[in-house]
Amino acid sequence: MAHEPTLPRDTARNLRASATEAEQKLWSRLRTKQLDGFQFRRQYSIGPFFVDFICLEADLIVELDGSQHADQKEQDESRSAFLRSYGCRVLRFWNFDVISDVDSVVEQIAETLRRTPRRDKQRR
Template sequence: MNVDRARGLRVGMTDAEQRLWYYLRNRQLDGCKFRRQHEIDRYVVDFVCSERMLVVELDGSQHFDQQDYDEARTRYLQAKGYRVLRFWNNDVLTNIESVLEAAVEALASPGPSPRPSPRRGEGAKTKRAPPE
């Protein structure tokens, strides 16, 4: 069952997932509630804001070998009404401001799936420093 898998994934989050979760938790990003490693039907997504129907997925090197699976999964989620944002782990670790900017932009947009990767530039700022 995916619930047990989701629990295991929450315990073993990657460095990139931990870093992004730091900014998404407790309604810090645009006042939206995000869940991490959340089950949506047969899939477990990295992060989801159900009220805005936005899924945020982080991709590491293993995703080079599973691009067809990822595309099918994205199409499935989009068919369910979700917009899907994908970022490389490296983007989260080295350019969190752009990742957050793209997420805020997607949360504000009621339209179809937002652009898949962040643009360069200043992003959302938080009051606390990120974990080291």
């Protein structure tokens, strides 16, 4: 039986459905324009990657890293470089930091957004 390719929309839907505790906790603070009116999307496709969270109008990507990322720093840097090539800034946080002090993480994201001019962004 031939395997049908998965559409990016389906992959994103599956990633959202299997979100980690840290992703759920941060999303509860980013969704519905709660952060200074900036709109975030989650599990957004850019090239071959799905980013955890993105604010299109600020070209800001937020990635959450679990313990497995401690051993894949080169891969993460390569991925971040690719995302920066699209004109995005990338903020990375450890899952532990989100779970233990989400307020601090949200404040760091908000501070980055305050220094960012807003742009009208359409889908990439």
